[in-house]
Amino acid sequence: MNFETLKSIMLLILICFSLLLTVGLWNYQPSLDEREKGSLVEETTIGGKEAQISSLIAPSQFVFHKNGEHYSFKNGKDREDTYEVMKNWTLFNVQPIDNSGVPEEGRMMEVIFPTNIPAQTIKNLFNFGDQNFTPPVGEFKRIFFTFNDNGGVDVFFKPELEDATAFRASLRSENIYKLEELLAADEGLREQTMFTGNGEKRIFLPETPVEVHSHIMDTTTLPITPLKNTLFEDPSIVRNFPAPRAEQRLTDGLGNLEVTEGWKRMIFTELLLGESSSQVAMSSFEVLERSISFINAHQGWTDTFRIGDLSASNTSVTYQMYQKDLPVLASDDDIHTIEVNYQNGEEQRYARPLVRLEPSINESKGNHELPSGKKVIAVIQESRLYNIKLIEDIKIGYKLVEQSGGYGGYSLIPAWFVLENGSWKEITGLTEDKGGLSSAVGSN
Structure with missing residues (x-):
């Protein structure tokens, strides 16, 4: 084989390699994960804070x-x-x-x-x-x-x-x-x-009527993409499927994220954790620590939240929203709590609001006079709606009621609540509140 023939063969090999490389570049499409790698790092927080x-x-x-x-x-x-x-x-x-x-x-x-x-x-x-x-x-x-x-x-x-x-x-x-x-x-x-109650309770209520302000709150919708990026192991394979009574249902076959109607609340559920035969026990302190780290990872404390219920037996924790130094104990659209449930040592269910509350620029404060603790006790004892043996607490809190007009605002209205068998409910049968615009004080 002479030198000219060898050069021709080498040139042909180089041309073929170049053609193959060109075709490969033309046909190459980076995966969603690679294309969004940078954005996934950035889009994993929802704009709240971390908490201790x-x-x-x-x-x-x-x-x-x-x-x-x-x-x-x-x-x-x-x-x-x-x-x-x-x-x-x-x-x-x-x-x-x-x-x-x-x-x-x-x-x-x-x-x-x-x-x-x-x-x-x-x-x-x-x-x-x-x-x-x-x-x-x-x-x-x-x-x-x-x-x-x-x-x-x-x-x-x-x-x-x-x-x-x-x-x-x-x-x-x-x-x-x-x-x-x-x-x-x-x-x-x-x-x-x-x-x-039956002699085992120790609940302190004000002797006299209490005046508490009502407020008007505006809402800002939180982004869903950072939550998708955080909650799913591989966001690139997550798909959107229609679901009844839901705005959006995202799933990868292993987890399920549903956004409720109105984009006010989301519920994420791991689908396969319950299939394991081994059960991992968690103390209440482990549930507390783990849930805080989990929510901190996407800066999920978008309003003021504090612990409301913590159960080692149910391996669950509920964080209650607070507004104006009072707990929010009820709400339209169920936006007043963050809940995390664990199974086999992993987050099995995560439910949270998809809105952030802030005082309305058009707010006019109303004043509500709530009945005295003595009146509340009398109503509870006389009513068949309450089982004294199951009552765990009684307190003043706020309820969030969506305002008419569809612009997304809420009224923050004070009321008396009773905690019975683990659930808060408003006490009915009390004297009607008095409206007004006078100066008000806090709670009991």
Whole structure:
């Protein structure tokens, strides 16, 4: 083979390779995943915030016990401010004790939470300085601050169940003066009456009628694409299928995301988790930590939310929306809660609002006078609509009612609610609220 023939063969090979490369480039279409790789990194947040345990756990009420009488803040802002002060207090000598009942001191402060709180969160709610503190295992719903014979303050963390473990701690002496100041104050407090039900309840309600503002709220719709990118393992294979009573149904065969009518709420469900024979147990603290990290991953705290219900037995957590320092306990379109359920250690169901609320620029505040706690107790005891044995709590909250006209706004209306067998419902049969435009105060 001469040199000219060899050059011709090499040239032919190069031409063929070039043609093959050209055809390959013409026919190459990057997959959806590759084309959107950059955007998927960016489009995984819905524009809210990240949150910490200490901001999501907050008391529903402070009760100051003074010689047989009970007082709570008139204004929810005072409750919020006092909680921020309390979180700076330093505890020491935390240890488990028998749950021997409610302290009977004539002068003490009781802090009530909306649900059982994992005892491991004590380290997130208080200071411990340079102590080598190991958080205890257990739960609590109330904290009692009592004075002992030595001039110090004992702190008791009490669960609801009498046979569960309680915890005791001591308060640093430099923080005692603030507790004394809170118990000595009269301004900004409202006297409370205690509802005991069948003798096992401990629910504090205002002695006198309460005035609370109503508000008008506008909404902003949240994007669905970041949620799709976050919740599905491979968003490129997700397809949209029609579904009854839904705006949109996205699925990859393993998970299902449905957007409710009106684009106000979404529910994501993992379809195959229940098929595993092995069950992974989770503590309430694990459910709490895991759910916060899960929602933080897409900056899902789009309004003010706080823990409303936490269940280790159901491996679920519900975060309640708060507006104007009060919980939102009912809403049209069910947009007032974020719920996460776990199965086999994985997120099995995630339900949340797809709107963000903000005060309307056209808002005119109305004033509602709600009946006294004594009136509420009388109605509950006389009505056949309520089972006293199943009542867990009674409080003032807001309901979100969609405004007419279809522009997406809501009225934020105060009302009395009862928590019965795990569900909040508005109390009916009370005196009609009074309208007006006067200055109002907060809740009980």
